[in-house]
Amino acid sequence: MSFSMTQAADGLKAGPFPPTAPSVLKVEPVSVVDFDAVSYEETEVTTITDETKTTKVAKVSEMHVADTEVVDITSSSDISVSPSDNSWTKPEVSVPAVVTNEVTPVKTSTGRYFTRFDSYVPTSPPPKLSTATTVTTVAESASTVVGSGTSVSTTTAAFQNLKLGVKKSFGGAGLKHGVVQSKKLIIGIDFGTTFTGIAYGLTSDPTNIKIVKKWPGIQGRNDIVKIPTTIQYGSVNDNNIKDVDFVWGYKIKDNAERVIRGFKLGLDPAKRGFWTKAVGISEDDDMMLFHEETTMVEMERLYRSTVQIVADYLGAVYKHAIAKIAKDEMTGVLELPRQFVITVPAIWSDQAKTATLNAARLAHADMKFVSPEDLVTEPEAAALYALQSFRNRGFKTGDTFVLCDAGGGTVDLISYKITSLYPRMQVKEVVSATGAAVGSMMINNGFERYLRQILGDDVLARMKDKGGVAFNAVMREFDQKIKPYFQSAEHWDDGGDEDDDAINNIINLGITIDDDPDHNITDNNLTITGDVLEEIFDPLVTATEKLVREQIDGVKQSNGRGPNYIFLVGGFGASPYLNRRLEEMVAGESIQVLRPEDAQAAVVKGAVLFKMPNTAQVIASILPTSLGVKASVLYDSLEHTSPSAILHAFTDANEGVTRIPKMTWFIMKGAELERDDRVRFPCYRDVPLDYYPENLRFTDELQESDEPLPPKFPWEGKGVKRKCVLTSDLNGIDPGQLVRRKDPNGCEYYSVHYELVVAIRSAILTFSVECQGRTFAIANVEF
Template identity: 35%
Template sequence: MSFVDQLKTLSLHERRIVVAIDFGTTFSGVAWAKVLDGHTNLVDLWPAAGSHLTSRNSEKAPTEILYDEDEPAGFKWGFQIPRDVDRHQWFKLNLDSKYNPTTELSKRYPSPNSLPSGNQHMAQQLTADYLGALKKHLLDILQIQLGKHHAEETPLQFILTVPAVWSDAAKETTLQAAETAGLGQNAPILMISEPEAAATYALHRKKLGDLSIGDTFVICDAGGGTVDLISYTIEQLEPTLQVKEAAPGSGALCGSTYLNRRFQEFLESKLGQELGFEQETVNDAMKKFDEEIKREYSTDVKNANYWVPVPGLSNNPELGIRRNKLTLPPDDVREILKPVIDEVVKLVRDQMRSTNKEVKAILLVGGFGGSQYLLQRLRESVPKNTAVLQPGYGWSAVVQGALLRGLADCNPQHSNVRLTSRVARKHVGRFCSIEFDEAKHLMSRRCA
């Protein structure tokens, strides 16, 4: 019997592949697994400029689109877009017309490439096109890894992540975009909140320290655009780990992109009048800051020397420029990072208070969650008996947790983490009253 014939002996349910998409504000990730064996696979190869297959290695791809009629699909996406070209970014946030987690940071540093406020229709089309590109890339990956026949004969079950604070209307708009992208072709699309997905993966990995039944912990999913939080209390450890929500989710626009914008403002203020200062100077300096400095900075490191390349600028000892490098004193770096870190610390403390319980642990996930300065500041800002944890898998925790939830929904044998209850976001009630009758009712019961 051929391999294709063997596939046909399995039911559609047994042949299904679960695909998780962490659709992020700045970066998005994809993971997949066969329902039959539950083995998880993270997509970490992406098409880059001049390529339509797998030439860029990363756990995620930029959530960006550039429409180009010369492209076969009509647009470039992710790593295909050259660094110095305008593109559509941040369109995810426009899917929810009621999502307004505005901060002083978002007012001061609006995205230069985001859509006008309330442009929901355009955001839905951008989302559909981007999700469609992710699906097509996944199909290419499956054909390479499983073979063309296997990939074509296997139905796909998609599960999509959304922010914890999104409205039902925003979830519906996202679902419509996903349907347009073809994600619901084989089965209804599933959804899970981003911090809930991260918690699922952390619990699956048993990376929450020495927590016991009754202990409460906070998940802080700090990404590029938004920071989302949610809290859980452990109800059972064995045989299945069970948790319940301890407080509703919260979030705000204070992700790591705001660190980049503050650094750009710093550069332009300090060097903008220098001969030779141009966009290439900013781009090269930003790359170094984004990939290294903002992740590694910590006040615990003594006598640290930070620098960024500034091509085209002459030596200037007063400004700290020597051999096309700008030296950044630690105090300058701290002042760039501090307002954004302050916002995240406030969000975490507010979430802890909303649980009305003693919080035993805080888990930092997401790309921004890997910041050493954020870790340090949180440890200084919360009680000593609250552990602040920073797992090494933080950037992919959301997509991998979503995949685990999708597998569990398709086959309970893959379930080892279960959410038993949620805190109500809304309450529905009805006022009623009866006309007062002094022959029947006490005067003390009469309403004024």
């Protein structure tokens, strides 16, 4: 069979050079060395062989002590490695500033060895051992071992210099009684659709997480866990748009006009309409769409994007919070290194998560360097807090739980399995995150729809007159004094239990209207019955029950049995009605529904725990979609037999071989990836011998599919969509290492072989390119 069509060969090609046919990349876990007080960027495993045995040595390519850059390190520190006996008996290990008297090797279920070191500096380093092999790191500062009983030592000079470097890094207070001081201030920001909160803690006291509870606009209150995610801009100075004034949170007056609410959702336009689809209401009744329209009008008036509005709000909130932290905490707290953690909904796209990062970078100079590693999904953060809250409950290895984070805007869910309890609790995902925009804001919207139904549009318009003072007061009364206490229709109408606070089921409407006994309106007061509240709550609660049930079924399918627990957190998660409905749903299934005491603050406190040492950690995630690229592969007459395949086959102009476009999926939906594992996809492109810089700027389009079995070919593209476009710049590679080829006409060209590298973080995928042993950052990611 012959193919007359010929194509230029500068496109993306997958796999090895012909004639070897490419195969789908499989996930290969990378051996990792884990330090309690050391961060690393990448590890490389080297095999060292002597006359009697082979030892694996991990080379740390970039090292920081306590995440603080080490200075004044000599560039000639030799690190020698000596094979010892084959047992795990406390070998003498010395790594600069990270030396231990206790070495605990832990072999995980995947066969990885994690060697843990306490962060103590001995009074004097051990003598240098005889050199079997010298291992030099990129920073030429440290190395350690993976495997059986290998010991590492350093020269005295290098060790002393590193101690001086650490001391200088901490402003002269780095070493105290021989201990590395790695204290940092961790700040968690839970930027919510309806409310926002900030928590913080010091790494020296990882379980003592505090919340900023005093906010402007409310006098005499020190118990405000969260503030409204609202902003109001003043008049615009046409000569200086950037300096437009605004107020935020509780500073906004009840009768204020042009208040922007729900603007967080503008970061993920793809979710527009989730509110209506989730509970089956019309767009006319969807208050979120109304808020979006208000936001759009204001954005046009202010010449501001959603990212800029979010940045304005976050900047103001953070500026107040950091001043409050400085006032309440010890002297010098602001001199400590700071790390930020920002929460994002699990169901958001990577585009929306990236937009959140961009907003944070614009918000304040302190946050200009936040990165994907500083994002955590809301359910993961909540799970960390729940595990911390219930740590004395007697968890066992193998226990599973569903985390339901029911907030103001969204309900996010995820399921985990406890894989280890000691020395640090570790969990892994067993069901990937799901969710929908069915948060408690929709209950407020439901109440407003009820008011329109019984009062009519004219009366409701009167309530919204004069800045909406009457309407806002009614909504605030419902939100703060009715919604949080509703447990059931019977309980509500009976006035609650004896031990309950008195139920307030009467709201003054704030305007004069006729009595209406049919709708329980007397003397301008509205009495709200339990049946009405159930009608308002039920669409959201039913949608949440469905989401929880899907997670339970997923746990059963993955684990062979249902979960042990359901952890219910978030503002809506504190609802007694939702809690009771979930308990009734799982009655008889041996599943406990648990709510932490501070359920509303679970996400923001968990965000801080995410960066704390020795607290619970998530070690593996489930991929919700398949990821791959469209690349040309060698034509296989036995495999590519369909008419469509034959139609799309072409002759490569450079190689003179027949190729065919094919989807190459290098991460499959449902795959389990350990955190910081890197998935590599081998590719190559052809460039001329006299290439220009632009010839080494490659653009690769990453595709995703949520189908259980993604298609093999681009023309079968059902369920396939573009995830992002990655632009990489490989200028700087060594042309002497490039593969030199000839086309059928004898003309020479280069083949540039490289790997697309994907790594999974808590909340987002990160990308890089590796070529000739070097890592190249992605120049641009376009969603």
